[in-house]
Amino acid sequence: MWPSKNLFVSATALLMVLGMVSASGHDSNAPYADWMNSLKKPDFPLSPCCGPADEYDVREYGPSQRSGIAFTAKVISHDGRTEFQVDVPENKVIWDRVNPTGHGVIFIQTGDADQAVVCFVPAIGM
Numbered sequence: 001m002w003p004s005k006n007l008f009v010s011a012t013a014l015l016m017v018l019g020m021v022s023a024s025g026h027d028s029n030a031p032y033a034d035w036m037n038s039l040k041k042p043d044f045p046l047s048p049c050c051g052p053a054d055e056y057d058v059r060e061y062g063p064s065q066r067s068g069i070a071f072t073a074k075v076i077s078h079d080g081r082t083e084f085q086v087d088v089p090e091n092k093v094i095w096d097r098v099n100p101t102g103h104g105v106i107f108i109q110t111g112d113a114d115q116a117v118v119c120f121v122p123a124i125g126m
Helices: 005-023 033-038
Strands: 055-063 069-076 083-089 105-110 115-121
Touching: 069 105, 069 115, 083 105, 083 115
Parallel strands: none
Antiparallel strands: 055 069, 055 105, 069 083, 105 115
């Protein structure tokens, strides 16, 4: 016996939505788009790191002496002119992926009053 039509329609809709979410992370013509789309949160390995507005380049970063914080990073804003500093928690660092960009890459989600590091990939050689 076949599952109900509603179950089939629901499952099909879910698969379509999941396909759109994974395909829309970055413009496929952007440099390193495939690599960025492949990154997963180190603390939630089934969840992607990014959305198009969440990725930032890191100008420089260094180790932190604070408990639970791996790095302090100077992040380049999307306008390319201003910078801001952010602490990178240890559980947000992706240690097991080669970073082809040549610089640190960070994914940050901003809310009304705060910002949260989602993922950080150190530069080559770190």
